[in-house]
Amino acid sequence: MINELVIVSGKGGTGKTSLTAAFSALAKGTVLCDADVDAADMHLLMQPKICQTTDFMGGGQACVDPQVCTQCGTCRDVCRFGAIDETFTVQPILCEGCGVCVDMCPEKAIGFEPQKCGEWYLSDCKYGPMVHARLGIAEENSGKLVSLVRKEARNLAEQKGYGLILTDGPPGIGCPVIASLSGATALLIVVEPTVSGIHDMLRVAELASHFKLPGMLCINKFDLNPEMSDKIADIGQKHNMPVVGRIPFDSSFVQAMVAGQNIFEYQPESQLSKTIQKIWTQIIGSPAMNSMGVLDLQSTIR
Amino acid sequence: MIISVASGKGGTGKTTVATNMALAVEHDLTLLDCDVEEPNAHLFLQPAMTEKIQVETPVPHIDMEKCSLCRNCAAICRFSAITVVGKNVLVFPELCHSCGGCTLVCPEDAITEVGRVLGEIESGRRDHIFFSHGRMRIGEAMAPPLIKKVRSMAVSDAPVIIDAPPGTSCPVIAATYGVDFVLLVTEPTPFGLHDLQLAVEAVKLLGIPSGLVINRSDLGTDDVKEYARSEGIPVLMEIPFDRKIAEAYSHGKTMVEELPEWAGKFQNLYTQIERLVQAGGGMQ
Numbered sequence: 313m314i315n316e317l318v319i320v321s322g323k324g325g326t327g328k329t330s331l332t333a334a335f336s337a338l339a340k341g342t343v344l345c346d347a348d349v350d351a352a353d354m355h356l357l358m359q360p361k362i363c364q365t366t367d368f369m370g371g372g373q374a375c376v377d378p379q380v381c382t383q384c385g386t387c388r389d390v391c392r393f394g395a396i397d398e399t400f401t402v403q404p405i406l407c408e409g410c411g412v413c414v415d416m417c418p419e420k421a422i423g424f425e426p427q428k429c430g431e432w433y434l435s436d437c438k439y440g441p442m443v444h445a446r447l448g449i450a451e452e453n454s455g456k457l458v459s460l461v462r463k464e465a466r467n468l469a470e471q472k473g474y475g476l477i478l479t480d481g482p483p484g485i486g487c488p489v490i491a492s493l494s495g496a497t498a499l500l501i502v503v504e505p506t507v508s509g510i511h512d513m514l515r516v517a518e519l520a521s522h523f524k525l526p527g528m529l530c531i532n533k534f535d536l537n538p539e540m541s542d543k544i545a546d547i548g549q550k551h552n553m554p555v556v557g558r559i560p561f562d563s564s565f566v567q568a569m570v571a572g573q574n575i576f577e578y579q580p581e582s583q584l585s586k587t588i589q590k591i592w593t594q595i596i597g598s599p600a601m602n603s604m605g606v607l608d609l610q611s612t613i614r
Numbered sequence: 615m616i617i618s619v620a621s622g623k624g625g626t627g628k629t630t631v632a633t634n635m636a637l638a639v640e641h642d643l644t645l646l647d648c649d650v651e652e653p654n655a656h657l658f659l660q661p662a663m664t665e666k667i668q669v670e671t672p673v674p675h676i677d678m679e680k681c682s683l684c685r686n687c688a689a690i691c692r693f694s695a696i697t698v699v700g701k702n703v704l705v706f707p708e709l710c711h712s713c714g715g716c717t718l719v720c721p722e723d724a725i726t727e728v729g730r731v732l733g734e735i736e737s738g739r740r741d742h743i744f745f746s747h748g749r750m751r752i753g754e755a756m757a758p759p760l761i762k763k764v765r766s767m768a769v770s771d772a773p774v775i776i777d778a779p780p781g782t783s784c785p786v787i788a789a790t791y792g793v794d795f796v797l798l799v800t801e802p803t804p805f806g807l808h809d810l811q812l813a814v815e816a817v818k819l820l821g822i823p824s825g826l827v828i829n830r831s832d833l834g835t836d837d838v839k840e841y842a843r844s845e846g847i848p849v850l851m852e853i854p855f856d857r858k859i860a861e862a863y864s865h866g867k868t869m870v871e872e873l874p875e876w877a878g879k880f881q882n883l884y885t886q887i888e889r890l891v892q893a894g895g896g897m898q
Contacts, residue, residue, distance in 0.1 A: 322652050324624010324780045329805065350781035351622045351809040371692055392714055405787055405820070410713030411692045449815045452784045455755060483624040483780055484651035487755035507866035508629065508654035515652060518752045536857075537864035561860075566833045569804050 314469045315497040315601055316462075316477040318347070322512030324483035326502045327532040330565050331588070332480040333357040333574040336439045338592045341474040344437065345465035346444040347492040348482040349430065349457045357574055360435030360442045368445065368460065370429035370453040371409040374402045380421035387413035387422060405450055429453055432461055434468070441468050455491035458482070462492065485519045493520070498600035499527040501553070505540035510547065517551045526600035527553040530591060534558040556598065557591030559584070615891055616774040616793040620817075622809025624780035626799045627829035627853070630863065631883075632777040633658045636743050637870045638880035642772040647747035648789035649779040650733060650760045657866050661745040663738035669748065669763050670729030671756070673707040674716050680724035687716035687725060708755065732760045737767060744770065758788040765789070782816045790817070794891050796824040797850070802834030807841060814845060823890060827883070830855040848890070851883045 319328045319335075329346075333354060336344050346354040374395070376387070381400050388396045391413050395406035402413075402422075414422045429452070432445035443465040447454050465477050481492040493499060499520050503513040513529070520527045529548045534541040545555045568578035576585055595601060619632040629647075633655050636645040647655040656663075674687070674696065681703060687696045688703075695710040696703060707730045717725045733750040746767035748760045757779070765788075768774045778789035790796055796817045800810040810826075817824045826842050831852035842849050853859070862872040869876040 323654070325626055325801075350783045351624075351812055353623070353805040353808055356804045356808060390714070390718060392712065405791065408711055408713060409692060410711055410715055412690065412713050412715035412718065415690050415715065416718065447783055449782050449812060450784075450787050450819055454781075454783045484649075484757075484785075485752065486651045486750060486757045486785065488783075489651075490753070490755050504864070506864040507657045508652075509864075511654060511657055512652040515752060522753045533860075536860050540864055563833055566803055570835055572804065 314466060314475060314477060316466070316479055317498055317500060317595065317601065318479040318481050318493050318496040319500045319502060320481035320489060320493065320516055321483060321502045322485060322516035323504070323509055326504050326509065327565065328502050329353050329357070329480050330569060330575070331502060331530065332478055334576060334588050335592050336478055337574050337576040338589060339476055339478060342440055342476045342478050343465045343469045343472070343474055344440065344442040345461055345477055345479040346442070347458045347461060347479050347488070349445040349447045349461065350454050350482060350488060352444055352446060354442070354480050355444055357569065357572060358437040358442060359572060360433070360437040360444065362433045362435045364434040366432050367428050368430040368432055368457050369426045370451065370456070371426065372411060372424035373404055373407050373409055373427045374411065374413050375423045375425065376400050376402055377421045377423060380419050382419055384418060386416055386418060390416045409452065430457055432457065432464065434464065441472065443468065455487040458488045458491035485515050489519065493525060494523060496525060497603070498598070499525050500530055500556070500595060501527055502530050502532055503544055504533050505531060505537040505544060510540065510544060513544070514547065517553060521551070527551070528556045528595060528598060528600060529553050530557045530559065531555060532559045533561040535560045554598070556594040557587065559587055615795070615888065616776065617795045617797055617887055618776040618778050618790040618793040619797045619799060620778040620786060620790055620813060621780060621799045622782055622813035623800065623806055626801050626806060627827070628780070628799050629654045629658065629777055630829070630869065631797065631799050631827050632775050634868050634870045634876065634880045635884050636775050637868055638877045639884045640742060642742050642770065644744045644746070644768045644770065644772055644774045645777070646764050646768060646774060647777045648761045648764050649777055650748035650750040650757050650764065651779060651785070653747040653749055655777050656745065656747055658868050659740050659743065659745055661738040661740040661743065663736045665737045667735050669732050669735055669760050671712045671732050671759050672714070672727035673710040673712065673730045674705055674725045675728045676703045676705060677724045677726070678703070680722045682722050684721060686719040686721065690715040690719050712759065732756065735764055735767060744772070757785040761785055761788040782812045786816065787820070790820060790822065793822060795887050796822050797827060797887065798824055798847070799827045799829055800838055801830045802828055802836070802838040806834065807838050810838065811841065814847065825850040825887060825890060827851045827853065829853045850886050851879065
């Protein structure tokens, strides 16, 4: 059976990627998956060697052929996205890719070629295989690309006989987040003890229960507001989401990032490293990650 | 004048900059929180909300009495939101992009459009600020239509500050398209720099002038500044890491209220943007 832990946060910048990278140093037999395709950062800590690059094709984009166009105005009338300007030129940024103009044009003057909207990569990094992607700037279809990288990560885990996929999720609760958590084993929500951190965590927690996924909480920078951290633990209890760890504010995370390393490479003997190791033991041993009740710590911790 | 406060990376301080700048400027303005997935500005601004509206997007409804099972609707739909199975027409509202194509091609006039709830918009005031934000329904995937609706809430002639969502894909474009200035907020870390580069590419694509705020400016390297210089993007403000700022933020307090020395700095930030917009922009 392949387990997949997805690390999310609702609010951006709470430390998802730094933590995921640290966990990957501890987890043996794991496929790493960066599902934040919109602003992927994991590769900066992993220096992956890209083995395979594949284009990600999105839907079609309308393009008016001025040679054929009679400027009758039908396309501008039917387009609900205001994507065709007075000169009968399609604004790619506004085009939704619905193709209604293509079908309604009496002169058949509008083409609809599929567009490349990004790339995805199969790579080798220091701890094993990694699947990641890059969505083109200002592109749509981020949810589709997220589903694609997760599917490839699962294929890879099956091929290699690996039991765990670690997925670094995107911020928010919309399309790419929904795509990154459907069918996962469990979620780890990384939260900061701030009013906005709690607010955003609650929305992700609701999304998790909407999709019936078990969740765990990890409080980052807990010492910036210890009372708020206790409040998060209380809220977690109500939502049946245990707090698996509290990490103090520590600029070593930033320094490790500057060095292009995870915390275990940068400061293997530090208190911070020991704290994260304990958190990982908690996660691996949690009921959420062991629905069958089988616990084999040796096989999952280096 | 419309200023969009954006960043590639999340958690860099967009909301902090947008709310503090709005509070520091002492004339009428509109603040729109367009991060409809995770709206946070209200937590710091604490406006008195006076209005709430539900936002819907049109999706097809099929009248099976009229339907002749011609499949024209399924053929035009690029999003697989309508299929015909046997003698049934199945509609998947969550896949529908509300393009209206199916209603146009139905020869039997069997398709009407009904509303699907995307979320809600709340509006209110705090002193000189008119505030509006969208909250996307949990489980909803489509943010851009709700973001566009939030932007339409700016009705007066007063300047507008938009708190944009993170990233560089469609929600960000919906929150920055057609604005006069993009204020990018980043941190001077490798992640901050990498995601800033993506955001700058997006801003260039839109052809909007931009400027930069570097948050937690002493936690990292000088690479962000060097990059900004090479791209000709002016650094308009630096906010050093200060435990007092972080703790005030954690309680939902703004810098302008807790650390009054910042009020002038945020006013100055706004004035600099005004000048850049009048002069035709920092970076084009």
